[in-house]
Amino acid sequence: MAAVSLRLGDLVWGKLGRYPPWPGKIVNPPKDLKKPRGKKCFFVKFFGTEDHAWIKVEQLKPYHAHKEEMIKINKGKRFQQAVDAVEEFLRKNKGKDQASSHNSTEEKNRRNSSEERGKQSAGEEKRKASLSEGKVKKGTGEGKKRVSSVSSERGSKSPLKRAQDQSPRKRGRPPKDEKDLTIPESSTVKRVMTGTVAGFKWPPSVSEPAKDSDPHFHHFLLSQTEKPAVCYQAITKKLKVCEEETGSTSIQAADSTAVNGSITPTDKKIGFLGLGLMGSGIVSNLLKMGHTVTVWNRTAEKCDLFIQEGARLGRTPAEVVSTCDITFACVSDPKAAKDLVLGPSGVLQGIRPGKCYVDMSTVDADTVTELAQVIVSRGGRFLEAPVSGNQQLSNDGMLVILAAGDRGLYEDCSSCFQAMGKTSFFLGEVGNAAKMMLIVNMVQGSFMATIAEGLTLAQVTGQSQQTLLDILNQGQLASIFLDQKCQNILQGNFKPDFYLKYIQKDLRLAIALGDSVNHPTPMAAAANEVYKRAKALDQSDNDMSAVYRAYIH
Numbered sequence: 169m170a171a172v173s174l175r176l177g178d179l180v181w182g183k184l185g186r187y188p189p190w191p192g193k194i195v196n197p198p199k200d201l202k203k204p205r206g207k208k209c210f211f212v213k214f215f216g217t218e219d220h221a222w223i224k225v226e227q228l229k230p231y232h233a234h235k236e237e238m239i240k241i242n243k244g245k246r247f248q249q250a251v252d253a254v255e256e257f258l259r260k261n262k263g264k265d266q267a268s269s270h271n272s273t274e275e276k277n278r279r280n281s282s283e284e285r286g287k288q289s290a291g292e293e294k295r296k297a298s299l300s301e302g303k304v305k306k307g308t309g310e311g312k313k314r315v316s317s318v319s320s321e322r323g324s325k326s327p328l329k330r331a332q333d334q335s336p337r338k339r340g341r342p343p344k345d346e347k348d349l350t351i352p353e354s355s356t357v358k359r360v361m362t363g364t365v366a367g368f369k370w371p372p373s374v375s376e377p378a379k380d381s382d383p384h385f386h387h388f389l390l391s392q393t394e395k396p397a398v399c400y401q402a403i404t405k406k407l408k409v410c411e412e413e414t415g416s417t418s419i420q421a422a423d424s425t426a427v428n429g430s431i432t433p434t435d436k437k438i439g440f441l442g443l444g445l446m447g448s449g450i451v452s453n454l455l456k457m458g459h460t461v462t463v464w465n466r467t468a469e470k471c472d473l474f475i476q477e478g479a480r481l482g483r484t485p486a487e488v489v490s491t492c493d494i495t496f497a498c499v500s501d502p503k504a505a506k507d508l509v510l511g512p513s514g515v516l517q518g519i520r521p522g523k524c525y526v527d528m529s530t531v532d533a534d535t536v537t538e539l540a541q542v543i544v545s546r547g548g549r550f551l552e553a554p555v556s557g558n559q560q561l562s563n564d565g566m567l568v569i570l571a572a573g574d575r576g577l578y579e580d581c582s583s584c585f586q587a588m589g590k591t592s593f594f595l596g597e598v599g600n601a602a603k604m605m606l607i608v609n610m611v612q613g614s615f616m617a618t619i620a621e622g623l624t625l626a627q628v629t630g631q632s633q634q635t636l637l638d639i640l641n642q643g644q645l646a647s648i649f650l651d652q653k654c655q656n657i658l659q660g661n662f663k664p665d666f667y668l669k670y671i672q673k674d675l676r677l678a679i680a681l682g683d684s685v686n687h688p689t690p691m692a693a694a695a696n697e698v699y700k701r702a703k704a705l706d707q708s709d710n711d712m713s714a715v716y717r718a719y720i721h
Contacts, residue, residue, distance in 0.1 A: 449562025521547030586633030
């Protein structure tokens, strides 16, 4: 099949990471955002989402030519909404084109009519001047004398000069060299200057919102123009920082970072402790984006792959911390997090004034507060930054990072957060990120248990589990998480993407968090019991979707 030529403004289907092809439009990137090196790519804004990224040409297909094909293979509600948004955009754009063409025709007719009247006026003036000049030549001496007298009174201008002074140009018509300044812009120029492309100036002036920009891109533009004055664009870091009324701050990469390779890595030396499901993907993306990384893992063999990719090997946590500027850690639970810091040859032994430690483990607020205190007591800087996601999102660099603690350290980590995630939130003082992360995982774990419960109930009542999934995927609950976990269950594939034992741990900690403030968590408590039963059935090291087996045994 011959390659299709694409250009700015084209509607396309774009493949972004692990997601299915999605409708989007090729637009101008922000001026500060450099194009990735290597293969040719375009900057695409996707309809129905706030996603935007550099996409390689081979991952793009023309919208109209492949529309039917894509609609057949994608049935999700959000996908259909995105397609509807494209069609609405096309209808509005067609209406603008017709109106612009009509206005252009009327303007052209008016201009031609004006020019015709000008020509007639100029002809009339020349005829009068010619008659006047003839009369002067034929007149008597007295007449000549009178003309001479009049000429001297008017500054000795000749009759021809006077005729030129009375020409239409002096009555408001421009000279030739000024003509371009008065001709209205063509409809094509108007569309370029006022249409959707102009709407993607980054960032547009707050005082001049893009009135005619594509409404389906509005959320993207809204974050640039309609946030409070405390919002600003961190150009040098390619980040968008928006401070909410709650005091939290969101740092969102201006593109899908792990896909495009356009990050400028920090010149600080990075350390990373813990190469589990999440840590492995994080380190891989840090290396891909050009960071200098030293790794350590309790099981040293796990380091080999990353050494081959360019990482350096640290013999102990203390050695990594002492040789690096910022050290990240991602381990399984509160006990592992404490042992890593306080144990023999642990993190604390390598901390000196100015050394930075970022704990990405999902633990309770008391644990992270204790770790922060001992790190700071040695002159170090501390940030908690647990991540929301799974192994696949970690590999794709699409995690969501929840951070709290040292605000300056949070900003120093910006290029690292861009490499490993799509969004970061700064939540204030130490402990806030731990609490928020437990709440997020409590909701996720409870939802997973409910999915498993629904599928087993469908089975025992003689209903098709596949049909149930199809119905859910067409409704308000439709999501990638729902579809993937149901597919795991239907296929009997429980390869870990998020360990069941860890989601149960998070439910237990979330319930304890509720107890600490006397807040009931009955739904989480019920889900926790189901996961505990699944663990008793040896499902701990399987994916969280294996909670399904607690219902069928």
